[in-house]
Amino acid sequence: MAKKTVAEVESGGHEVDNMKWVYDSSVDHKGRIPSRPSTGSWKASFFIIAIEFSERLSYFGIATSLVIYLTKVMHEDLKTAAKNVNYWTGVTTLMPLIGGFLADAYLGRYFTVFVSCIVYLLGLVLLSMSWYLPGLKACDAAICTKPRKVHEVVFFLAIYLISVGTGGYKPSLESFGADQFDDEHGRERRQKMSFFNWWNCGLCSGLILGVTLVVYVQDHVNWGAADVILTGVMALSLVIFLVGRPFYRYRAPTGSPFTPMLQVLVAAISKRNLPYPSDPSQFYQVPKSQSTNARLLCQTQKLKFLDKAAILENNDGSSSAENQSPWKLATVTKVEEMKLIINMIPIWIFTLPFGLCVAQTSTFFIKQGTTLNRDIVLNNNNTFQLPAASIYTLSAIGMIIAVTIYDRILVPFFRKLTGNERGITILQRIGFGMMFSVSTMIIAALVEHRRLQVVHTNPAKGSLSMSVFWLAPQFLVIGFGDGFTLVGLQEYFYDQVPDSMRSLGIALYLSVIGAANFLSSWVITIVDNVTEKSGKSWFGKDLNSSRLDKFYWLLAAITTVNLFVYVFFARRYTYKNVQKVAVADSCEGKSDHNAAHGTKV
Template identity: 65%
Template structure:
């Protein structure tokens, strides 16, 4: 009945029905138009945030202590271990491009999340087997010189199972949560802006528990017991997520989003010799679609060559019962969707430098903490990876202050619904990455001086006499940067992609972190080669005390400083997505403000 109501209205929804039903192309779990009162918003998003909490608990519980496991249990040297961590992190954050594409095109987000849950549990199960089955257990470093190859193979197989599962989780969980808020409803749209902040708040809570409790169990109880805890937590939250099924709003996949973009390119090339029309109103557009079939985009002046794909030739007779070939004539909305993706490329590229800074938190930052005094009082010593908590604390404080204090103030000051634009938020966070790397370089230089005095001159072994909390500023500053740049990138890539590509949009954001990890590994290799050839002493030695990681931090700080200048120039020229809020097309399918006024 509700579906028939939407069809009869032909996209024109009365105000009373707008409050009762959700006409944003989503459906409820029975495939009908969702009722606004019983579906979506926070009552649905909380189920999704719950499973994200346990996924981040598992991910950070494993990833932050990964370099410790590789160096101490599998017995890899620092350079090899750092590269393996970066490769795994890079693959893990690139896999969402595949998972997001499949979800948007074929399976839908809910089904992809369930499939990824099964794969994640398989990975955790393999980890448990590698800890407890005698033939798969790691070799004790005190008893043998060579690590167990069988254990190493099983361990990496399990970790890459988790990578594949994360490839489905990350693009779908966050975008599925954002789907629960209607962009065309003023109150829900404001809640959606807060959603990305509180999503990251929950993410940080999972992170804090992962790098404190889980890492403590790994270091002082048993790696196997920690894996059992993560598996139980994941299983419980998957069940909770499934019970939220009646409350969710679902987006129906409509095939590959890549095909319409190829059609725009082909049509534009075929009509490359045609002159531009005197007015954008003369470009082809379908009549305003029903609410269940998407939204129309306004025409923009950039990348005008693509507009030729929407030019109507004299021999193309349009009628309601005969649609033109999309490989010859496409709509303005299709053209604008391709423009959105192309406009994102420079923003994506200038975000990569920030990703290389974030990559240091799971490698060199953690390794720094392992060489320092981690005692609290006389008897308690925190695990090296637990210091990562400070990043989450910095992010939690910054997100809370931003959402509850800064945004209301900035809304009143600027008149912008968001407070500041998305790109301004991203750029502001990038400043903190420069400061974090500069402070990290200064702290590492001080640590090296102490290590040289105590170990080389004094013959001392073990951690240097320097508190691990000297690392607090670099961790917390990067956490504050995350609250602005990473949350801003999430919102940017979800909001500015075409509506049919929102899982892929989150995947684009995650690929910033993935490519950032690969770039970090590439920089390590490049710098290692150059410094070793130039002076005979590489910046990356066998351990941290024979390395010059402080110089590497200065290099990252300089790269990010230059990158901010480029980002600011691009941001000032950027055009945001604009959606048509009213009006429809004429009989011949052409739309525009001018024709709308004449009608």
């Protein structure tokens, strides 16, 4: 039997075989209705998870050692290097807002990933050239006291090209992977819930190799050799992505998602004086006679002012309503999509302090590792020195442990206990992980206080008498937090945004980390200025002249207060309430599969 085109199904009114065909607005690589057995699901997402593994290997191979490169090769002081790392990480995780918008509105997710991968490759090639080309090298001497200006320019240009590539790559790739599962098919919907967990296992596996193998090459060979390896890995990931093309399900871009929101706002303002109807039939929804694949949203009782945009006035018949300008009359679904974005704002804001804690792992935590004893005794009294950035591996291990326990043990247990398809709600998962961030900062403060005591007791040897594995608890605990909060944020921002904004939704998740990195730099600046005026800055020339323990206690206090505020807003959050147009007789009592059995955490 020949595959059906979208036009044939929609115009001919054929009954869709749910077991054989996927009827969710997606198409296969030839523009036809996708065959369920041969496209999508795990068979396609495994290609995409493999690509994420490769990309994260490259990214963390650079990111975790960046503060060391800036202090050792660029000879920046600790404070300046930490700020530069935070700025770069911030840009890298905010750029997806642009990439996600372009993917959703104009380019499509597949093409955005392809173009972004090329830009990423250019950045890695330039990074390799900055180490090997004589005219671009830091200097000709074995040890540089000050790098050439041209090296600084090319180096920063290269890493910011990687930022641009990541900006399109990250939001599009993850949302493209989640698109491979059909929300209206029970088995695939449950698979999608697991997808985000196993996506992060692939991510962490790449991270582990990045901060062990790649960092080892940086420490024991040179930085340029590591850059060449990363360039080859990214080229391989592009090949893998292209090989999987026949197995993917694709969604066409739908134009700017912000225009309908502006239309809702304009229509609501123009109808602000109309009385609020008591009859639900007086609100305009897409008529049942209109065939569409789009999912409809049920009306909620929050932000009722916006509901006025969907009021049918006395002269609005069903036929005349369809012909009205969208700037004067919006559907209930468009109004509810506007509400979804507004309701996300407090959640986005009150997850920033978690990102503030995460920002310390790639700056101060790594720098702490350089001051501790990293020698590992092998057989016959031989020793191996662990690269400082490799301690970051414990964070990834913690995340893998948390995700595995959550997916295989906690979700099945809580499904039976609560009757919720997810086990616990998404916001509960996020809040649970935020408790780990508080614990991380407390542990980090205690360990740093101990390190400073050792330095004070034995200034000659410093903290070399302490093992680097004193840092293990803080890395493991923040990894546990990542397994709940970061994975939960990915699922939340993908699931709860309008269907047409899912790449932008993943970008919103990434922007939490990006904004938190900028916030971290600002907090460092403010704390530095305030403590300097009071006597001695908490941030000295190096760690031994700093008081990071006090800074960590401050972050612990901030995250504790923030957790209570987050719970206040999360308990009042209403999840997306979806139903297909084919059964849109009434929204009463119906709830979205993805937020089943309850709208509050």
